[in-house]
Amino acid sequence: xxxxxxxxxLCLILYGCSPNDKSAGIxxxxxxxxxxxxxxxxxxDLGPYGHPTISTPHLDKMANEGMKFTQFYVSAPVCTPSxxxxxxxxxxxxxxxxxxxxxxxxxxxxxxxxxxxxxxxxGLKQKDYVTAIFGKWHLxxxxxxxxxxxxxxxxxxxxxxxxxxxxxxxxxxxxKLFPPMPLMEGDEIVEEEPDQTQxxxxxxxxxxxxxxxxxxxxxxxxxxxxxxxxxxxASEEFRGKSKRGLYGDTVEEIDWAVGQIMDALKxxxxxxxxxVIFISDNGPWLSKLQEGGSSGLLRxxxxxxxxxxxxxxxxxxxxxxxxxxxxxxxxxxTLDLFPTIMxxxxxxxxxxxxxxGYDITSILKDPNQTxxxxxxxxxxxQLRAIRHGNFKAHFITREKPYDPNSxxxxxxxxxxYNLNIDPSEQYEISADHPDIVEVLILESEKHKRSIxxxxxxxxxIEPDKLEALLEIYKKYFNK
Numbered sequence: 001x002x003x004x005x006x007x008x009x010l011c012l013i014l015y016g017c018s019p020n021d022k023s024a025g026i027x028x029x030x031x032x033x034x035x036x037x038x039x040x041x042x043x044x045d046l047g048p049y050g051h052p053t054i055s056t057p058h059l060d061k062m063a064n065e066g067m068k069f070t071q072f073y074v075s076a077p078v079c080t081p082s083x084x085x086x087x088x089x090x091x092x093x094x095x096x097x098x099x100x101x102x103x104x105x106x107x108x109x110x111x112x113x114x115x116x117x118x119x120x121x122x123g124l125k126q127k128d129y130v131t132a133i134f135g136k137w138h139l140x141x142x143x144x145x146x147x148x149x150x151x152x153x154x155x156x157x158x159x160x161x162x163x164x165x166x167x168x169x170x171x172x173x174x175x176k177l178f179p180p181m182p183l184m185e186g187d188e189i190v191e192e193e194p195d196q197t198q199x200x201x202x203x204x205x206x207x208x209x210x211x212x213x214x215x216x217x218x219x220x221x222x223x224x225x226x227x228x229x230x231x232x233x234a235s236e237e238f239r240g241k242s243k244r245g246l247y248g249d250t251v252e253e254i255d256w257a258v259g260q261i262m263d264a265l266k267x268x269x270x271x272x273x274x275x276v277i278f279i280s281d282n283g284p285w286l287s288k289l290q291e292g293g294s295s296g297l298l299r300x301x302x303x304x305x306x307x308x309x310x311x312x313x314x315x316x317x318x319x320x321x322x323x324x325x326x327x328x329x330x331x332x333x334t335l336d337l338f339p340t341i342m343x344x345x346x347x348x349x350x351x352x353x354x355x356x357g358y359d360i361t362s363i364l365k366d367p368n369q370t371x372x373x374x375x376x377x378x379x380x381x382q383l384r385a386i387r388h389g390n391f392k393a394h395f396i397t398r399e400k401p402y403d404p405n406s407x408x409x410x411x412x413x414x415x416x417y418n419l420n421i422d423p424s425e426q427y428e429i430s431a432d433h434p435d436i437v438e439v440l441i442l443e444s445e446k447h448k449r450s451i452x453x454x455x456x457x458x459x460x461i462e463p464d465k466l467e468a469l470l471e472i473y474k475k476y477f478n479k
Contacts (some may be wrong), residue, residue: 030218030429031318031344032274033034033124034261035337037086038254039079039136039161039229041146041313042284045251046295049313051294053243054251058259059278059283059315066276066317067326067367071419073333073375074282075356077302077309077401079138079161080104080458082281082334083224087119087139087150091355093381093451097139099458100380101470103303105138107164107179108465111457112140113150118350120338121151121220126347130214133157134206135224140457141182148186152222156185156206162233163225164194169472177468196233199226200250203255208264214248220341223261223279230288247291275318275344283309287402300424303401305377305394306425322463328367331387333375336360354450376447377436386444390420391433393440404474414441428468 043049047056048063075085080103081092092098095117105112112269113119121131132154133147140146141159148155162168165181182194207223227233234249236240238256242248258278265271284293286301286308295301295308302309314332316322335357342349343359356376362369376387384396393414398407413451416430416437430437461469 010218014234019132024044027369029273030127032219032270034221034265034274034276035086035120035223036258036261036276037083037135037224038251038278038280038304039225039227040282040293041228041251041254041280042293042295042301043298043311043313044294044309045228045284046313048315050294051244054248056252056255057240058255058262062258062262062276062278062317063315063325065319065324066315067322067328067364068443069314069316069332070327070329071331072279072312072314073331074279074309074312075310075333075335075376076378077304078103078379079136079229083138084113084117085356086279086281086334086337087121088113088117089335089355090117090353091335091356091376091378094354094356094454096454096457098378098381099456102384102461103380103457103460105140105160106393106461106468106469106472107141107160108177109140109458109463110460110462110470112142112145112182113196114455114457115144115149117150119151120341120381121147121222123151123338123342123347124220124345125151125217127345129215129345130219131222132210132219133222133224134203134205134210135222136161136226136229141193143187146184146187149366151260154210155185156197156202157183157224158194158226159184161229162199163230165193167193169418171472174472177465177472196226196231197239199233200253200257201235202259205381207257207261211261211264211268215270217410221261223257225257227251227254228284228293230285230291232291234376245290247293251293272319275316275321277314277337279314279318280312283312285402297424300399300401303379304398305364305379305393306397307419307423309401310375310377311423318364322364323367326367328363330360330363330370331362331375332363332368333357333372336372340364374443374447376444382442383448386440386447387419388440388443391440392417392419392425393430393437393444395444413437416440 074082076082084092135157166175181189182189183194238253283301300306300308300309339357375387385394
């Protein structure tokens with residue numbers, strides 16, 4: 001073997017040199033990026049996170065070959081603002097996607113992610129990346145807000161949640177208000193009310209085809225799956241397969257899709273220069289009982305600013321860059337993906353805005369590194385909690401976010417938990433640490449001062465549908 005090749009190989013294995021590290025004398029290798037995003041998957045719903053009956057061999061393998069995060073957060077506990085945070089590196093309140101009535105976009109919403117925001121896809125265009133999304137968008141379905149206007153070359157999927165169609169709305173008088181569920185290709189509707197049992201398979205097939213077509217180009221592939229969001233659907237091959245019931249069937253089919261995508265990377269020779277990360281968009285929809293998932297040891301779930309609403313499973317794999325079989329308890333977030341990807345591709349961040357994400361390349365190389373020490377917990381426009389170091393203070397709590405009889409509680413004296421000792425948030429300790437409570441209050445006020453008023457996009461609703469949608473929100477989303 002050539003001595004240069006041997007030296008390079010030893011450097012990668014022994015010293016963890018970056019595949020893009022020019023200073024190490026290694027030929028630069030362009031990194032592809034794949035983000036796989038589940039919908040309403042709980043912290044405790046995967047094999048690597050301890051679920052006893054849901055089988056996830058492909059995600060198990062991904063964790064064995066990469067890094068599993070135990071303290072990884074999304075920026076919001078519901079779909080739309082969480083997706084905005086992932087793609088922009090900014091809390092959604094900065095982009096006008098924070099409303100206390102309409103927490104997500106509906107089929108009759110008129111707004112969307114503002115074009116002034118910069119997505120990961122748009123940032124990567126500076127280095128001529130080919131970009132694609134196959135799956136759920138939920139950041140505006142009007143022509144000006146579709147993925148093709150936000151940096152994506154290719155789009156195939158649902159523009160919003162899979163329950164927002166006449167067959168799945170549970171209130172008969174309101175069904176007529178919802179248009180048929182559109183399946184979109186680019187800017188066009190290509191099907192109405194698509195067979196949802198085939199969605200996971202179709203997204204995987206499109207992702208595999210994209211990888212084959214773009215193997216010689218740098219690419220960014222974003223696959224936001226439809227499930228396990230309610231209503232649950234699985235293909236015939238997976239229905240009834242899981243011991244966990246239909247919920248487990250959908251998760252196991254997503255795991256199969258992950259395997260298909262990982263195999264495609266290897267088959268097309270891009271496995272070694274592609275970073276893949278698997279995440280959920282928020283916690284599980286616990287009010288759906290057996291049709292919802294599990295938060296594991298964490299408290300509460302989707303819609304909540306307790307840990308179960310925003311701490312999610314996250315697995316990252318990149319051979320030669322991310323050390324295999326590692327576990328990181330360092331704080332990290334979907335907010336960090338934007339600055340991290342820009343850093344890995346030597347793209348400068350635009351200076352005219354505040355980013356809430358951090359470059360976590362040091363954590364990806366060494367799971368014991370620390371980059372961020374704070375996390376904000378928003379529900380709509382309300383900053384309900386803050387984490388600083390090991391400690392978390394709650395200013396506003398709601399025990400059952402989808403129960404109309406569960407009220408918000410505003411705490412004059414914030415609740416305090418030590419998340420390293422008590423990740424389940426069972427033991428309130430504010431009386432023992434008034435100094436720490438004061439620090440967290442000051443940090444939250446500092447953050448609030450950084451927020452500038454922007455036009456609210458979520459409350460833009462077709463006028464003749466507004467009253468009916470408020471009724472839906474009250475009954476269906478229980479707000």
